[in-house]
Amino acid sequence: MPIAARVFRRSCPPRGEGAIILDQVREHQLARLSVGIDELLASNRFYAERLHAVRSWDDFARLPFTTKPELVADQAAVPPFGTNLTYPLEQYVRLHQTSGSSGSRPLRWLDTADSWAWWRRIWAEHIYAAAGVSARDRVFLAFSFGPFVGFWSAFEGSEHLGALTMTGGSMTTEQRLDAIIELGVTVLVCTPTYALRLAEVAASAGVDLAASPVRLTVHAGEAGASIPATRALIERSYGARCFDHTGMSELGPTGFGCPTGLGVHLIETEFIFEVLPDGAAPLPEATAPAGRGELVATNLGRWGSPVVRYRTGDVVELSRAGCSCGSDLPLAVGGILGRVDDMLTVRGVNLYPAQVEDIVRRYPDVLEFQISHRRERHMDEVTLVLEVEAGRYAVLDVLSAELRKLLGVRVDCRAVDPGTLPRGELKSRRVVRH
Ligand SMILES: [Zn+2]
Known part of the structure; x- marks a missing residue:
């Protein structure tokens, strides 16, 4: 059986088999890496100077990291x-x-026909497959279809799978809602924020999305679908199961939502992942990373425009404890926990926006939120700006007490009128720094 098929089989592995599979994955990664790096040394101007031939994991550990500023400067x-x-x-x-x-x-990022086929295959075989999307589904993509790669890879991955694939590009929210109902859509693909926006518009138009044929929602662009309260809200609004996915334009599609909802499995058969704890050098056992830190990734299927040891800036908590879904792939528990530079330190307490979101989304009277951040005399001051349903302002005190209890820090809460805060179709900006 090919390694990928074994790694993704859903049954429980016999005791000890996980270690054998990990060894096979390592072997497969090193073989692909070795051939790919030789190609870069021969003809990639950006990497030829930076890299050396890789025949062992020790060789790999001596390769330099790649950062986004280096790529931006190069372009x-x-x-x-x-x-x-x-x-x-x-x-x-x-x-x-x-x-x-x-x-x-x-x-800007270019793909060859081969690397584009790699994107499509990963979407079809891993991301959609884990969510249970099949050729019988009708998949609707509520995106603008601008130059962002996520829209196109999700679209073509669905087609690759054989599902009926439909674009919601350039439609208004109301038109998308009509399309979802009229076309009998079974799978909705959009950002978590936009899924909630659609649900809001549906509710005000008296449309019961929970009674619609939508049975799955697949999300990208933001971390929300791995935040328990946000996921629960989406699942309730649509009467559907909600799945996260992770990826980056520079890297490719890196992970798929675990059916248990515990986090995102990272696709180690297509990437090499490392975890950089708090900016320190990675541990020598970089070939089987675990623990909390910045995710570093090398793609193995995009040699025309690769990234090697790329510092993603995303914080993850990587577990190799084995997952009850049966996958042997490592689990980023809770998905992407935040960006390295998103962390706020409020009165000595470190917190990520996702932790705030997980609490705020438990209160249906709060329609949307934004974290307003100021630095005053070397102290981070945070105010939570909340769109609150008219006449429901009592939620402010309740929420403030809950934030204090769960995060151990006092956060000022301020209400604004419904419809005041932006809801992006892509990567909503929930932390505003002053
Ligand atoms: Zn799992």
Whole structure:
């Protein structure tokens, strides 16, 4: 049986088999890496100078990290595509770009026909498969279909699977809602924020989405679908099961939501993952990483425009304890916990926006929220701005007490009128720094 098939089988592994599979995965990773790096040394200007041949995990551990600022600087120096290209330009068939949501200039990223087929296959065989999407489904993608790769890879992955695939590009929220009902959509793909926005509009139009044929929602772009309270709210609103997914334009689709809802499994058959604890050097056993820290990843199927030991800036808690869903892949518990630079320190307590979201979403009277952050005399001051249902302001005191109890810190809460805060179709900005 191919390794990928064994790793993804759903039955419980016999005792000790997990270790054998891990060894096989390591062997498979090293073989793909070794061939790929040789190719980069021969013809990739960006990486030829940075890398050396890799024949062992020790060789791998001596490779330098790649950072986003390096890639941005490279594209600025050699416009428009930079030098991280392994083949002549005529071999590339697609161009996408990052959202530029973190304030940096968007990165352009090219794919060859082979690497694009790799994206489609991972979506079909891992992300949709784990959620239980099949060729019998009608998949609706409520995205704008701009240059962001996530829209297109999710769309084509669904087609690759054989499902009836439908775009909601350039439709209003009301038109999308009509389409979902009229076309008998069974799977909705969008950001978690947008799923909630659609549900809000449905509720005000008297449409009962829970009674619609939508049975699964698959999410990308934001961490919300791994936040228990947000996931529960989406599942309740649609009467459907909700699945997370992780990925990055520079890297590819890295993980799929575990059916147990405990987190995201990282697809180690297609990537090498490492965990960098608190900015320290990774441990020598980097080949079987676990624990909490920044996720570092190397893709194994995109040699035309690769990233090697890429610092994602995402914080994960990686577990290899084995998962009750039967997958042997490591589990990022709770999905992506936050961005390294998103962490707030409030009166000495470290907290991530996702922890706040998990508490706020338990209160139906709160429609949307934003974390307003100021730095005053070396102290982080945080105010939670809440859109509250008219006449339901009592929730402010209740929520404030709950935040204090669960996070151990006092957070000021302030109400604004419904409809005041933005709801993005992609990567909603919930932390505003002043
Ligand atoms: Zn699992």
